[in-house]
Amino acid sequence: MPRSLLWSSRRQFLTGSLTALSGTLLSGCGWTLAEVRQDAPKVGDRNELRIYTWSNYIDQVLLEEFIGQTGVRVIADTYDSNDVMLGTFQAGGRGSIYSIVYPSDYAVAKMIDLKLLAELDKSRIVGLENILAKFQNSQYDPGNRFHVPISWGTTGLIYNSEKLDPPPDDWDYLWQHQDKLSRRMTLLSEPREVMGASLRSLGFSYNATDPGELKQAYARLAELKPAIATFTTDAWRDQLLAGDLWLAMGYSIDAVLVAQENPKLKYVVPKSGSSLWVDTLVIPANAPNPEAAYAWINYMLQPAVASQVTERLLFATPNAAAYDQLSTQLRDDETLFPPDSVIERCENLEPLPQKAEEMIEKYWTQLTSG
Amino acid sequence: MSSQVSTSADKPRTALVGRLSSWLEPLALLAPAGVWLGLLLVIPVLLIFQLSLVPGIRPGQVVNPSGIENYLQIVQEPIYLRVVLRSLMFALGTTLICLVLGFPVAYLIALVVPKQWRNLLLVGFVLPLWTSSLLRSYAWITILRPTGVLNTFLKAVGLPAIDILNRPPAVFIGMSYSLLPYMVLILYASLEKLDRRLLEAAADLGANPFQAFWRVTVPQSLPGIAAGCLLVFITGLGDFIDPELLGGASSMTMARLIYNQFLGVTRNWGFGSALSMVIILAVSLAIALLLKYGDRSSANL
Numbered sequence: 001m002p003r004s005l006l007w008s009s010r011r012q013f014l015t016g017s018l019t020a021l022s023g024t025l026l027s028g029c030g031w032t033l034a035e036v037r038q039d040a041p042k043v044g045d046r047n048e049l050r051i052y053t054w055s056n057y058i059d060q061v062l063l064e065e066f067i068g069q070t071g072v073r074v075i076a077d078t079y080d081s082n083d084v085m086l087g088t089f090q091a092g093g094r095g096s097i098y099s100i101v102y103p104s105d106y107a108v109a110k111m112i113d114l115k116l117l118a119e120l121d122k123s124r125i126v127g128l129e130n131i132l133a134k135f136q137n138s139q140y141d142p143g144n145r146f147h148v149p150i151s152w153g154t155t156g157l158i159y160n161s162e163k164l165d166p167p168p169d170d171w172d173y174l175w176q177h178q179d180k181l182s183r184r185m186t187l188l189s190e191p192r193e194v195m196g197a198s199l200r201s202l203g204f205s206y207n208a209t210d211p212g213e214l215k216q217a218y219a220r221l222a223e224l225k226p227a228i229a230t231f232t233t234d235a236w237r238d239q240l241l242a243g244d245l246w247l248a249m250g251y252s253i254d255a256v257l258v259a260q261e262n263p264k265l266k267y268v269v270p271k272s273g274s275s276l277w278v279d280t281l282v283i284p285a286n287a288p289n290p291e292a293a294y295a296w297i298n299y300m301l302q303p304a305v306a307s308q309v310t311e312r313l314l315f316a317t318p319n320a321a322a323y324d325q326l327s328t329q330l331r332d333d334e335t336l337f338p339p340d341s342v343i344e345r346c347e348n349l350e351p352l353p354q355k356a357e358e359m360i361e362k363y364w365t366q367l368t369s370g
Numbered sequence: 371m372s373s374q375v376s377t378s379a380d381k382p383r384t385a386l387v388g389r390l391s392s393w394l395e396p397l398a399l400l401a402p403a404g405v406w407l408g409l410l411l412v413i414p415v416l417l418i419f420q421l422s423l424v425p426g427i428r429p430g431q432v433v434n435p436s437g438i439e440n441y442l443q444i445v446q447e448p449i450y451l452r453v454v455l456r457s458l459m460f461a462l463g464t465t466l467i468c469l470v471l472g473f474p475v476a477y478l479i480a481l482v483v484p485k486q487w488r489n490l491l492l493v494g495f496v497l498p499l500w501t502s503s504l505l506r507s508y509a510w511i512t513i514l515r516p517t518g519v520l521n522t523f524l525k526a527v528g529l530p531a532i533d534i535l536n537r538p539p540a541v542f543i544g545m546s547y548s549l550l551p552y553m554v555l556i557l558y559a560s561l562e563k564l565d566r567r568l569l570e571a572a573a574d575l576g577a578n579p580f581q582a583f584w585r586v587t588v589p590q591s592l593p594g595i596a597a598g599c600l601l602v603f604i605t606g607l608g609d610f611i612d613p614e615l616l617g618g619a620s621s622m623t624m625a626r627l628i629y630n631q632f633l634g635v636t637r638n639w640g641f642g643s644a645l646s647m648v649i650i651l652a653v654s655l656a657i658a659l660l661l662k663y664g665d666r667s668s669a670n671l
Contacts, residue, residue, distance in 0.1 A: 081633070083633045083634055083635070083637075084633055087429075087632065087633045087637075090429035090430065090637075091429070114430065183533070183536065189614075191634070191635050192635060225619055225620075228619045229535075229536045229618060229619065230536045230617070230618045230619050230621075231619055232615075235508070235511065235615055238511070238512065239511070239515055242515065242517055242518075243517060244515045244516045244517055244518075354428075354636075357635050357636045358426075358636050358638070360635055360636075361630070361634060361635050361636040361638070362449075364630075364634075364635070365449055365450075365453070365622060365627065365630070366449050367619075368619065368620060368621065368622040369449055369452050369453050369456065369620060369622035370619065370620025370622075
């Protein structure tokens, strides 16, 4: 991919786009959309670390303890979807202020592909050996050269165990009990996850690219659609707690939170398999403060820190030493830490070829415009 | 002789300088806004237009305008037309609801309520705009859900419950609630200027109150009605929070479709730009119509 124009300031961007515009109009030769900056990292403030993360991985205690240990002040910005985060980086500019980002598995692969990430210098990282073996060598980044896993979980069904008897155990349940669940269930607002669920219910892979398989999966969803209340990633929580919804497709870390408020809400990973996601720590290629970034990674890898933040914010740590320090109640929570037999049934979401992505996007638009 | 020549030559020069300085002042006054509009409106729109001519462009690819496939895609796929129609339906319906609800309120505040209460009432009406629109949508979920505030109330007074959350009526409710203050403010501004002597004259000439309202008040406030409707329509066309949160499983609108093209799975910025251009054109057309017919109707008065 040619990367001819490098924007380093807004003014340069504007003059650049002007010249590019007149250039294209005059000669027909192209400029490059949404340039990724490739220039040398500029030296940032040594005592400031900007991180870009999901809102549920950060709290004030964590930031204050980090200042106490290292003297580095952390400014955290949050995003609510990998696609938004990727958009920030691909559109250039604002992406270059961050030294630590928390992408999920397939987003890591995309960022590696786009050469947005710096390869980690493992000699500067302490405590990597505590990461569970199953997370040491990932499909999306072989050899974990660019990332450190920080949290993981599954996608599944959160349901009201008082209302649903027998309880759901597989994706098929949705179709079998379509009448009973009519307008009482929600699916995620994530095209890949929803298509994946339908694909798995048909016995195909979450990462299927075959047009025939995708078509079947869409047809099956279209059949289910009249019964679906809405597609939402988090607006289901209150309604599930209030009893207006009986079942929601969601992530395990969200399931833990609602189950704390109402123990009758249970979580299940469907029998035919689901997606296993991993959120990670990475350092962008042009991070302004790589020193502090390594300090942050090492800090998050300390077993005591990792276990305390896991207790506070309730996510599943891939750090074995931290797991051992957790309370028994949390360790035995199968929603957060499902047994290996469940994990074996799950797949990582992988980046798809453009053609399959286009099909999924089109099916999604069809599905949601009814 | 030479002095004569110079004076005759001076005349057009001073005239030229005079003309220049008469241009210079407005130019200097307009320059900041002009530069602002040029850099932040005209150029971006041109860039979007250029992108819309590249079939299927994604971030990181070379922009090389080659054709109108992106536009053809909108027209050829019935699915996208349905999305466009749904957006128009939501925006038009909301405009209508806001007009019907907003006109009596604006009339009341401008003409009936004692003067000292007016500002307080107006502020009260605008107050909801100070909260986040996301928050307002979530509030409507709490109100409209099957066991929510509305249905609890209906049950208490012995009426049957209604299930409208995740259906189009919920979107109309949410959007109208968000946009009503704009309509009321604009209608208030136009009704406040109403010439009451004309109403008295109408009464003198034997018109009953309804006739006076329909033939005097409404025509006088037509420019305000047009401006209010336009503002609500344009804002409604771009709203994606209310359809997304309240509309249920079949609530894809233009704004959400564009969002998905830029930040969703495929990241097809070319197609997203083409959809954006369609919205920009539709809105520009609406404004052009308003300028043309809005003026004429006020001239008719």
